[in-house]
Amino acid sequence: MITAARDDGAEDIPAPAEFDPLELRKALGQFPQGIVAVAAEVDGHPEVLVASSFTVGVSLEPPLVTVAVQHTSSTWPKLRDRASRLGISVLGAQQSELTRQLASTDRAGRFHGVERRIDGERALVLEGSPLWFTTRMHSQFTAGDHDVAVLEILDFGYDEASEGLVFHQSRFKGLTPLE
């Protein structure tokens, strides 16, 4: 570990670690993550961002979730600044192809044929998702090269019969109960 010597008697503070980016990504890929579509209608057009750095149960009172988004995202500023509500749809095992489409670089085609609902505030949720929320911004903070949005749940629905989906080791995977 690299440490930067200090002469003020305080604990030595290590310099930021420098990792091989590919090796770090491969390591992080060992953590199974659910996937969500964050979406709203902005100026009459549906906008969506697919994220895997999403967490529920950040708080129960009030009910909060978080999502981390790269600073380089061009969709996030629209959703953050021009949508008063954000829909969050958790993607299920039947939606792996849909997930790829929603994350496509072909922005105009992302919603092609996608069944969705929109609430009075233009939050957008996908039909057939195992779990969805409508949310509003609670607070935001910066963490390195990402923004972390803390979102308050205003409404939710779920379908227990839906099968879960995670991204793990660079692949979509389904879930099976352990013995």
Add this chain to the structure above:
Amino acid sequence: MITAARDDGAEDIPAPAEFDPLELRKALGQFPQGIVAVAAEVDGHPEVLVASSFTVGVSLEPPLVTVAVQHTSSTWPKLRDRASRLGISVLGAQQSELTRQLASTDRAGRFHGVERRIDGERALVLEGSPLWFTTRMHSQFTAGDHDVAVLEILDFGYDEASEGLVFHQSRFKGLTPLE
């Protein structure tokens, strides 16, 4: 949706939603989450906290992860305030029983028979985990009834052959590639 009328011309701000807590928990349980053990040696004793509100890829430069911990946790203040480094071990499919043991209310028995390694700064990681990190606190913020700790990765290791584990619909589940 309940809205609180305002007479200053600003957008109506809905009151916090009041949900049936059991129904909310059941909904949140539809989101598959990986599980981690956050651990360190504090005053010569191993301390551990099992968390499912954990996210990787919050930032790559610097490499940051987040974990959300309830304010009522009695272990978290020890780890937060009295450990200079925190070990994070992602739990794998072979470790579901270990996960239960580490989360047990029998605090003295949590590490009974558990193989672990400790680094020079007393961060503690579990042998056999698919992925582990040693971290230090980067920043913290409060989100409702939880603290969210943003942790900087100082070191990591992984085992690609390990099988992943998620908690979903109140059960431990393994992962299987989709066709």
